[in-house]
Amino acid sequence: MVAGRSVLEVASDAIDGGATAIQLRDKNVSTRTLVEEGRALRELTRKRGVLLIVNDHIDVALAIEADGAHVGQDDMPAELARKLLGPNRILGISAGSLDEAVAAIMAGADYLGVGPIYATRGKADAGEPVGLSLISEIARRYTTPLVAIGGITAENAGEVIQAGATGIAVITAVVNAEDVSLAAHQLARAITV
């Protein structure tokens, strides 16, 4: 449950609003619950034609046949994550610096989660904002898709894309919105050039 709504409802509304990928991320539930949520999201995302990515838990990603997994710097090391996932599933890796970005690309990342771009209250462990400069810096050097994360809203999403991000990931802006679908719509409109 997120703010009184089920994970499935929020995901469904976000897809209505234009989300093209859903990330299952829940640090506070048992693996059993994560698998159950993941199975429900797998059914939904398959039906709606959007990607499903599981955060941290490669085992859950494999168990529910997700499209891929995302690992942060405190999660499974990237090389091991790639080995467990195999070559065909999507591996996303968080990068909060150019060094981390280079290491992630070398380890076989299919995309990078770059951030936090702005200050955020969505993740307690998110660290200091890295700003738009990191996005531009990586985009100048590499072709790996960059998903910007951290404090992104309909107001600033445009400049994030202009800086070189391929897409944006949002937690707080959509999940805590009164109208999830509308919030996602506004974000989708903001990044459509």
Place this chain on the structure above:
Amino acid sequence: MVAGRSVLEVASDAIDGGATAIQLRDKNVSTRTLVEEGRALRELTRKRGVLLIVNDHIDVALAIEADGAHVGQDDMPAELARKLLGPNRILGISAGSLDEAVAAIMAGADYLGVGPIYATRGKADAGEPVGLSLISEIARRYTTPLVAIGGITAENAGEVIQAGATGIAVITAVVNAEDVSLAAHQLARAITV
């Protein structure tokens, strides 16, 4: 760290005292830390010829090439755990009732963790003690090895084995002991008939 000692020190002392398997179980650390602890334990357990089992995290078990994984009723469902582990790694499943024991055996458990036998302070989520009768009940019907867990000490270990357990698993009695090796020795002596 457990009570000021590293996971590796405690495991090494427990092996000195006669432990034949080490279970990596740490609910409060990142996956990255779990992998690092697991790699160190893998090296130790290989050198000392004892089994290494990872609790809950099948991905970590595979990543560090553990001998197997253990899942509880709140972890990865047993059928999925078996599928991810493959046929050759050890799958242990917790059972706190005869129904759970039967389901676990049907799902392909290589051993059952049965308990909590006695009241315990080692796990906050351990539930009501099931006593020795569950061990006897399962042992009468099945040949699957039964590892008794929960409140087992050098004083009561003998009767647990007599009831039909193949072995015992201890957290509190060894990890919190002043002398881990001695505590493990006393337990090992208690269950040697």
